[in-house]
Structure formats: structure tokens, C-alpha cells
Amino acid sequence: MFLQQLVNGISVGGIYALIATGYALIYSLLGFSNWAHGEVAMFGAYMALTLVTRTNSPFLGALVFGILGAGLLSIFNEKVAYKRIRDHGSPTMFLMIAAMGISTTYQNGAMLAFGPKFQMFPSMFETSTIQLGSISIGILDVISLLTTIVALVVLDLLINKSKMGLGIRTVASNSYTASLMGINIDRYFALVFLLAGMLAGSAGVLLGLKYSVYPTMGNVSLKAFIASVLGGLGSVRGAIVGALIIGILETMVSGYLSSGLRDLVTFGLLIVILLVKPSGLMGVTIEDKA
């Protein structure tokens, strides 16, 4: 029973992690919470769903299509909205308000384009389960966990080991100084939005596969946001840890206490963290952000 709940929790937390890391990436560069992030995930889910229903594409094709679609939408948001605000030298608050506007626009746009209906992916995998003693793990959970792990490991290597990652860390550390050093910071902003969008896209496709696809499905990103605050805003590894903690905590509270208390405990934890350790569990110093 406990192990089963742990497995459930990790599988929920894994998806939160994909979205939370996107929040963390963008926060580390621009210092604002991108509220439109959940809608990027929603867009990715609809892209994949459309491809699957039109062409009967297999899972991998749908995943790649959703990831690319979401990544491009994320860059589009950056170029159309955020970059202009930055170029005007407006305060960061403006970015957040613009993000809220984008979020509402996309939710309603999706309602017009796809209808308010709940839709499900045609079954791509048998709804069979792997039985490990008393624990059953869905095939879909295994696939989504594998996808999550691959995506997060690639992201971690990219940021910490590649030259591109060095650039991102440089810009995150201080974009003004970076630009003085001759780094084309707009290129790195676009790159980070692409990465964040692709992560959101994979989360959207997995969410759609496991649950269902609907215009307001991006609201789940609120939980992911809490996870990234818990882990320390701006820290990618912190976001992953925070997401797993939230996922497991939610499942345990629903399983052992009452699901009425679930959100109370999650948000309560957020308040406690903000009071005790405002910089989050893996609180990062200003010198070392991403």
C-alpha cells in the first residue's frame, strides 16, 4: 500500500517536474514567473492529439510533434510579447502581466478552436500493468517516467556540461555584463524559451495521454509553480526535487488523510517554506542561478 502510493506520487511528481523546470529556466534568466507556461503545455497536447487523430501516428511521432509545437509557441511568445517589453526597458512586473494575458488568450483560443470538450488520445498502449509484488505500475506510467528522466537528464547535461549551457548560465548570472562581453543575449533568451517550451510540450503530451486534453489543462502548472518555489525559484535541480516532493505529498495526503486536505497541505507547505527558507530548498545565490 505505502509502496503503491509512493509509485503513484512519483508518477504525478514527474510530470510536475517537467513543467517546474521550465518555470525555473525562465525565472533564472528573466526573473519573472511565466504564467503562460501551462498553456504552452496545453498547446503541445493539442498538437500531438491532432496529429494522432489525423494520421494515426505512433507515440514517438506524437511526442516529438507536441514538443516541437510547444517549443515554437514558446519562442513566439518571447518574440511577440516579452522581447518588446524588455526592449522598452519596462519593469519585470509587465512581463508577468503580459504572461497572464497570453495565458487567458490561449485558453479561450483553444476553447474556440478545439471546443470545451474533454478529449482522450486513442489508446496507443495496452492499459496493461506491470505487477511487482503487490504494486501495479501502468505501462503509461513507465513510459512517462522514462520520458521525464530522459528529458531532465538531457536538460541537466545541456546546462551544466555544454558550451551552450555555459552561455545560458552566463546570461542568467548577469545579462547586462554578458551583453558587454559580446554575448548575443537575445539568442540565449530565445534558446531558453525554446527549451522551456519543449519541456512543457512533453509534459502536455504525457498529461494528455495519462488523463485527458482540454483547454484549461494548463492550470496544473500552478502546482508546478509551487514546486519550483519550493525547490528554489530559478534552480532547475531544485524544481525537480520540489516537484517530486509535492507529487508524493499530495498522493500520501489523499491516500492516508483526506483528499479535501490535499491542497491545504500543499499550499500550507508553500507558506512554511516562504517563512522559513524564502529562497527555497535548494536556494541559489545570486552568483549561481541556473
Next chain:
Amino acid sequence: MLKKVLSALLALSLVASLAGCSGGETGSTAGAAASTAASDAGSAAGGASGPSGEPIRIGYVSALSGDSALWGQAGLNGMKLAVEDVNAAGGVLGRPIEVVGYDGQGQPLDSVNALNKLIDESKVVAVVGTNFSSCNIAMAPVADSKKIPLVATAASSPSVTVDEQGKLHPYSFRIGFTDPFQGRVLGSYVYEKLGFKKAAIITDIGDNYSTGITQYLTKEFTAKGGTIVAKEEARSGDNDFRAQLSKIKSANPDVLFIPWIYKDVALITKQARELGITCQFVGADGWDSQDLPKLAGTAIDNSYYCSRPGFNTREAIEYGERYKKVYNIVPEAECLFGYDGVMWLVQVMKEKNSADPEAIRDGLENTKDFKGYLGTMSVDPATHDPTRDAAIFQIKDGAIKYIENYSVN
């Protein structure tokens, strides 16, 4: 001079058209009432010993215009068919009956106005309508004070017949069952017919619909002798129910009750099967959507749910065919309610041998086994809620199959 005359004429015609607009609603329904009367006269003339004298008038309030006019008009059409049948068979107490419809627009205020007009101007002995709980909750006190029986059709809120303080509205009745009543149907059907003794329930604690059904279901099922081995709570929109379902799995029930709306049902059933829960799933009319088998796929195969009776029985299907022929439109379930409403009132008037509103009220309150197209119903004098047949459906190979009408006793 000519200009002045012209402008005066123009002004007059404007005023006239405005008056035409404001009177439009009643105009059209008065027209509907007139045509009913005409068809009555026709059928009366055709009959060998036709009813004669002053017609007994039954009122009808519903949305005859606007968004929900589809149902409102269907109810009125159903009543007209009933009137045709009753008058062809000699009327009631030797007199013909007549339906007078007024437009309540699906709004509480307009419905109250319509009810007042029916009682004060058209002198109706009883009123059928509406299908909206919000309208009937507003109309009930008026019916009480004017002492005219009001028979709601599909309105399902408990507050339609019993107010918030738990006081009965003596003149309010209803044809359809309340939402929580389905809990009794499910509890009884699953124990008696399907033979399951160990049940688990998952409830949406954010929705009165789900908590109401759960409460009645638990009472009925345990009273029969069944045990509830797990009772879990969640909320619509949670998306992940595996924490609760894991607990349910370890309780090992024979049957899992899922009184939720279909979009959540799809998620719950899929996740339950993934976790290896193999028991029977059962739900209520929140499942009643063609989308559910598509969303839930094989996970929901062989599951049962109950819902309001519709065009399922042979009689009701034949009536639907007749309706289609007469009105040339697809029949809506509301036309069954309209027909049964008139027939119920007629049966009561015949039993009481009176068309007095007071006598009708007493008759309605003590109704036992009235048989209509919607099945058999009896009235509980304490709440005025009917105990009636519910339709049982099963989802089989991606299609919804009608099984039978089932009644709790």
C-alpha cells in the same frame, strides 16, 4: 401638412409595433392555446359521445421561447397529444379538457408571472411545469398561496417540493425523480439484481449531486444487508485518483460506485483498471453521455448506470414515433413528461370525481402506481417526491444498451 400626417402615422405604427412586441409572448401562446381548443373541438365532433360543456383547463409553464424552447415546446406538444387522447375517449367528468401554455422563458420571474396569469385569468385547475428547479423554487410559494397544484416535470432539486427549512410545499409535486433518489435505485439494484454485497464508493465532495447520491446509496445498500468496505473522496478536476483507488483496491470490493459526471468517470475507471481493480463499476445519470464509452474505452465495458426513463420501453418508443409523425421533429424526453403530466392529473380527477384544485391536490399526494410512458410512479406524501421507475443501462462494447426499468420498493 402632409408631412405632419405622415409622421403622426409613422409614430402611431411604431407604438403599435412596440405594443405588438411586448404582447408577443402571450400572443403566441394564446394562439397555441386556441389551436389546442380548436383541435379539441374537432376531435369532440368526431367522437360519438363527445364531451360537452365548459372545458377543464390545465395550465403549462415552460420556456416556449429562447435557448431552452426546444424542451418547453416538446412538453407543450406532449400535453396536446394527451388532450387529444383524453377528449377522444370522452373527456373528464363529461367535460373536454384544454391546455393553456404560457411562456416562462426559463426564468424564475417570468415563470411566476406566467403562473399568476394562468391562475387568475385562465382559471386553470392545475399547472404542469417547469423543467427548471430555479423556476419551480420561485413558483412553489405562489401555488401554495393560490391553492393550485403545480406539477414540475424534470426539475430535480429537492427544494422544488420541500423548502430550505424542510417545510413541505403542499401544492408542489413533480414527475421526475430527484438526484439523490438515484442513490436508492443503485443501492437496491446492485444488491438485489446484481447480487453484490461488498461495495466501495468514490464521491466528489465538491458536488451536491455526488454527495446526495452517496448518502442515499449508503443508506439503501446497508439497509438491504450490504457492507461499504471503502469510502473515498476526491474532487472533480483532480485528474489523478490513484491515491484513493489504491485504497479501494486494498479493500477488495465486489462493486465500485462512481456517482460522478462522465468526464471524471472516464479517468476514474481507466485508472482503476490500470491499478488492477477488476470489480464491477456502477454509476448514475451523470454517465448519460454518448462520449463516455469513447473516452473510457474498454475500462468501462460491462458497467451499469441508472438514468431517467426515456424512449426505452416499447410504449414510449411507439409514442415517440407518433410524436414524430404529428410534429415532424425529433422527440425530446420532455414530451414524455408533458403527456404523463396531463394523464396523471386526469387519472386523479377521475378518481376523485372532481376537478376542484383542492381535490386534485389530495389525489396527487396519495398517488399509488400511476402508469405513464415514463414508467410507474407513487408519491411520498411527506416529501411529494415520486418513487418511480428508473431506467438501467449497461455499456457494452462501446455502446449504451438499455437493460430494463427498475423500481425500488
